Amino acid sequence: MEKLKSYTVAIFAILAGWHLLSVILNIQALPSPTIVMVDFVGLVPGELSRHFMVSLYRVGVSILLGVALALPAGLILGREEWLDRFVAPIVFVLYPIPKIVFLPVLLLLLGLGDLSKIVLITVIVFFQILVTTRDAAKEIPGQSVMSMESLGATSRQIYTHVVYPASLPKMFTALRIASGTAIAVLFFAESFATEEGLGYFIMDAWSRFDYSDMFGGIVAMALMGLLIYELLDVVERRACAWAKL
């Protein structure tokens, strides 16, 4: 309830600033929020919802895949030094490369459909989660592991009872940051050679000089970001209740 109130205030502040800017600039490319909202309400039952769902599907699947692959890999790299010595240099060479440069290759190999976009975003999420969870797993105090060993735990049990839960809060922080990047990259990927998704919808509206449609698409994208952020929050609060004490 408290949250709803603060979001309402925030939305009004953003709308007010937007309105003010549109009045000052007085250009077609920045329509007033009132015009956009009226247009938005008309767009929602129609094609905007379809594009929204397509984009949400692409980002959602990518985030899930990225986490499913990177979380175990990061934890293992953080704990198994012999493997890390070999793999970490590879990771650090690849990590700073903006993965978006691979879009042409991916489009060529995987086609123009969902797959190329999902793979691209998955790779981006993967690296951000991998690096964070690896470092988190490395930081686990030796005494924690020792106390597990003294109880007679197997190395698998040390992973499930110590390494994984200890690294989870940092994983969620990385995931929040990664989800923002994921949406930005999704927009870029969807503005090429596709006819579905919010990126396409926005670029298409722009090419038609339909600025109120374009901003409707931007609003939808903001809502998608908010939805993902809040979903992560709910999951995190369930998974790491102890970290909030």
Place this chain on the structure above:
Amino acid sequence: MSHVELSGVGVDYTNLGRTVTALNGVDLSIPAGDALAIIGPSGCGKSTLLYVLSGLVKESRGTVAIDGEPLAGRRLQTALILQDYGLFPWKTVYNNAALGLRVRRVDKMDTEARVGKILRRLGLWEMRERYPAQLSGGQRQRVAIARSLALDPDLLLMDEPFSSLDALTREDLQNTVLEIWSERNANGASGSSNGDGAAPLTIVLVTHSIEEASFLGRRIAVMGDNPGTIATLVDNDEMGDIDYRKTPGFYDHCSMLRGLLKNGGDSGAPKPDAEGGVRGEA
């Protein structure tokens, strides 16, 4: 029954290509039901000695035997309590206390019975749903004790267990440990009122606190500046009563220990005679 026998035990660590000797020529015999305190300055190797007993660190030289069997890795009836990090903040009091049993795949009903009983004994039952962050330091170490006792150990190893607690809480927990030790060793074979813990409980406690060593150690091993050796082994037969702390004998014992610790290195303490309860001739 646990009878711990160390002879000529040495441990070398390799750190960044350099070899560091943490323990050297340690001979020690701990009879079943003993309470041994190991005291010494930081870096004297006292924790290493404890880790060797726990099976977590393998000796580089010499032999370690428990109940006549050479120690090979971890032993199920040995429990270890560490100063910090022993409890996991993501597990509730109950789950922390039950962790050892879970790891050993003890069945759920049995675990509930054992852990419930021990949590009640230590006054933690009402807090079983809480997380460590919601407990005081003393309560946290109680949970660590509960986890160790749930394993039904015959050898309880403690590494500076109470050093981060305030004085009164520390004494309170020392009393608890003493009570548990006395109960287990009084019951012995007769299996009286309590009915559980038929085997005697051997305690080995590493501490840098003179008072703690005097209160909980029936024998006290003083480790010297000469890294990794036991300088002297002192008997302390008067311990065993909670009021011992208030007696003049306790103070005398503490100041005697203090003298031994001070002289630990420079006078070239005589080679330890493991068996012999030598009284400070340093």
